Amino acid sequence: MQSSLPKHVAIIMDGNGRWAQQRGHSRVFGHAQGAKVAKSIIESCATRGINNLTLFAFSTENWHRPATEVNFLMKLLKRQLAYERQNLVDNNIQFHSIGQVNRLPSSVQKEVNDTIIATRNCTGMKLTFALSFGGRQEITEAAKRFAQDVLEGKVCIEDFREEDFYSYLESSSFPDPDIIIRTSGESRLSNFLLWSSAYSEIFIHEKMWPEFTDEDLDDILLQYMKRNRRFGKTQDQILSLSQQSF
Numbered sequence: 400m401q402s403s404l405p406k407h408v409a410i411i412m413d414g415n416g417r418w419a420q421q422r423g424h425s426r427v428f429g430h431a432q433g434a435k436v437a438k439s440i441i442e443s444c445a446t447r448g449i450n451n452l453t454l455f456a457f458s459t460e461n462w463h464r465p466a467t468e469v470n471f472l473m474k475l476l477k478r479q480l481a482y483e484r485q486n487l488v489d490n491n492i493q494f495h496s497i498g499q500v501n502r503l504p505s506s507v508q509k510e511v512n513d514t515i516i517a518t519r520n521c522t523g524m525k526l527t528f529a530l531s532f533g534g535r536q537e538i539t540e541a542a543k544r545f546a547q548d549v550l551e552g553k554v555c556i557e558d559f560r561e562e563d564f565y566s567y568l569e570s571s572s573f574p575d576p577d578i579i580i581r582t583s584g585e586s587r588l589s590n591f592l593l594w595s596s597a598y599s600e601i602f603i604h605e606k607m608w609p610e611f612t613d614e615d616l617d618d619i620l621l622q623y624m625k626r627n628r629r630f631g632k633t634q635d636q637i638l639s640l641s642q643q644s645f
């Protein structure tokens with residue numbers, strides 16, 4: 400049985416629009432509410448001693464939404480980063496981003512960079528926002544960098560291993576997620592961390608993101624600690640390994 404806290408929690412924060420529409424509001428009201436929940440869950444993860452938290456905030460496919468919604472999300476992101484920056488520093492949280500940050504409006508890019516710079520000496524939880532992120536895009540970019548290195552004679556294909564390719568991925572900057580939580584009851588990854596989710600424990604939560612609470616997080620952390628992670632081995636092998644480590 401898995402008994403320790405996860406080192407990396409990743410969350411697909413889904414259901415903002417439906418949550419708002421079910422209450423007679425516009426979808427963007429749900430995004431504003433979702434941002435408040437994100438703040439609370441970030442602080443809860445830091446308090447609970449989680450080393451890495453990655454939040455899927457905007458996918459490469461989300462650019463295809465109506466312009467009014469995309470614009471609102473960009474403004475919300477900009478405002479939230481500016482507003483929360485000092486709070487992240489006070490909580491010793493180091494901020495990062497993955498994804499095509501250069502596709503974001505320049506005013507948002509500035510807030511992202513300012514937040515990275517402001518929190519770079521923080522030594523506590525590493526918080527990563529996946530912004531204009533797509534798992535396929537990430538792998539494609541890695542393949543392009545790899546191909547460039549082959550062309551320049553920097554890598555030898557014969558000796559090239561899985562771990563070597565991994566180092567070309569943006570998500571190699573953090574450990575693979577132990578847990579991926581998706582709210583809103585949808586059972587899919589929607590192009591999130593395709594490579595590093597290979598052995599993640601997946602938790603589909605029925606609540607919409609704006610209703611997700613600290614108690615829901617604690618419940619998932621407890622469930623995680625009771626799960627058996629075998630990584631392809633047998634249960635007996637895992638048991639004897641854990642006995643050896645005592």
Ligand code: IPE
Pocket residue numbers: 412413414415416417418456457458461472583
């Ligand atoms: C998640 O909520 C936030 C983003 C994708 C930006 P949605 O906006 O997808 O809400 P639903 O899933 O349509 O309810």
Ligand code: IPE
Pocket residue numbers: 411412413414455456457458460461585587589
């Ligand atoms: C995934 O949610 C992306 C984010 C939460 C940022 P979507 O709402 O975009 O996913 P689909 O379209 O339901 O698969």
Ligand code: MG
Pocket residue numbers: 413414415
């Ligand atoms: Mg959705």
